[in-house]
Amino acid sequence: MKSIDYHRPRSLDEAWRLADSVPGARFVAGGTDVMVGLKNKALRPGALISLRAIPGLARMENGTETRIGALATIGDIAADPVISERYPVLVQACRRLGSAQVRNVATVGGNLCNASPCADTAPPLLVLEARVRIEGPSGKREMALDEFFRAPGETRLSPGEVLTEVVLPPPAPAARGVFFKLGRVHMDLAKASVAALVEMDGKRCKRARFAAGSVAPVPLRLREVEKVVEGAVVDDKLIARAQEAAMKGVSPITDIRSTAEYRRQIVGVFVRRAIEALSKVGV
Numbered sequence: 093m094k095s096i097d098y099h100r101p102r103s104l105d106e107a108w109r110l111a112d113s114v115p116g117a118r119f120v121a122g123g124t125d126v127m128v129g130l131k132n133k134a135l136r137p138g139a140l141i142s143l144r145a146i147p148g149l150a151r152m153e154n155g156t157e158t159r160i161g162a163l164a165t166i167g168d169i170a171a172d173p174v175i176s177e178r179y180p181v182l183v184q185a186c187r188r189l190g191s192a193q194v195r196n197v198a199t200v201g202g203n204l205c206n207a208s209p210c211a212d213t214a215p216p217l218l219v220l221e222a223r224v225r226i227e228g229p230s231g232k233r234e235m236a237l238d239e240f241f242r243a244p245g246e247t248r249l250s251p252g253e254v255l256t257e258v259v260l261p262p263p264a265p266a267a268r269g270v271f272f273k274l275g276r277v278h279m280d281l282a283k284a285s286v287a288a289l290v291e292m293d294g295k296r297c298k299r300a301r302f303a304a305g306s307v308a309p310v311p312l313r314l315r316e317v318e319k320v321v322e323g324a325v326v327d328d329k330l331i332a333r334a335q336e337a338a339m340k341g342v343s344p345i346t347d348i349r350s351t352a353e354y355r356r357q358i359v360g361v362f363v364r365r366a367i368e369a370l371s372k373v374g375v
């Protein structure tokens with residue numbers, strides 16, 4: 093194996109200088125995707141620039157909003173009592189990501205920047221309407237996570253830019269969430285996943301957010317399902333319409349994990365189960 097220079101900058105400025113000076117340099121956080129890419133030769137970076145020694149990037153802050161540093165590990169997030177209380181749907185998804193060993197090093201920023209359609213943190217963060225904070229040599233910006241993914245493996249990050257934080261709006265006290273994932277075995281990338289966040293007022297759904305993974309080129313909000321459910325009285329007919337909208341709203345592929353048709357079915361079933369479960373809470 094050809095050797096690769098490994099840098100461990102202590103500041104973002106230093107990381108940007110390195111990224112600018114080495115053609116094909118790649119940032120690395122936990123390395124759980126990067127190392128697989130190196131091993132199977134899908135990645136041939138000019139150098140690796142670790143983000144792990146940059147102070148503050150793993151910080152988690154719970155104020156009015158919650159700010160999760162991009163270098164926070166999936167394990168850190170799953171173990172945080174405030175995040176567990178405020179955003180249980182995110183914690184459910186974190187607990188389904190990989191093994192304990194993977195969760196101890198894999199970061200939320202890496203999961204999003206890797207831009208896999210099956211990234212487990214993406215559907216819950218989409219229903220929570222998370223924003224991402226991006227910092228680069230030419231400045232800082234924030235965007236809705238919904239706009240961040242471009243295509244499999246591609247994001248809106250420009251060369252040299254670092255995802256520094258995931259920002260979660262304050263939780264709606266009455267909102268209840270759920271995350272469903274199906275893999276070939278328990279520890280596997282998703283054949284399909286669905287996250288839902290629903291606020292009920294008796295039998296009427298006041299607010300609904302749905303998102304899915306592994307059923308389109310990017311993790312996506314199921315807006316047609318939201319249109320069916322939001323403002324409506326939840327009954328069997330509505331659930332059937334929502335299930336149909338979910339199946340119509342996705343564009344899965346067939347690959348080694350599943351067929352397109354099965355993925356479409358699963359998304360419909362997960363949406364149905366989510367509405368059935370969440371519409372009962374508190375009634």
Ligand SMILES: Cc1cc2nc3c(=O)[nH]c(=O)nc-3n(C[C@H](O)[C@H](O)[C@H](O)COP(=O)(O)OP(=O)(O)OC[C@H]3O[C@@H](n4cnc5c(N)ncnc54)[C@H](O)[C@@H]3O)c2cc1C
Binds near residue numbers: 118122194
């Ligand atoms: C055995 C195993 C099981 C797995 N199971 C799952 C699973 O069940 N669900 C799932 O979703 N994933 C799974 N993964 C994939 C992986 O663990 C996750 O995607 C993880 O969150 C990636 O984070 P990382 O910090 O390791 O990223 P890295 O490998 O360090 O980086 C991934 C990509 O993001 C870029 N990057 C990382 N951080 C930043 C940043 N802050 N700013 C800009 N670019 C950045 C890197 O340049 C690279 O392109 C698994 C991986 C393995 C090896």
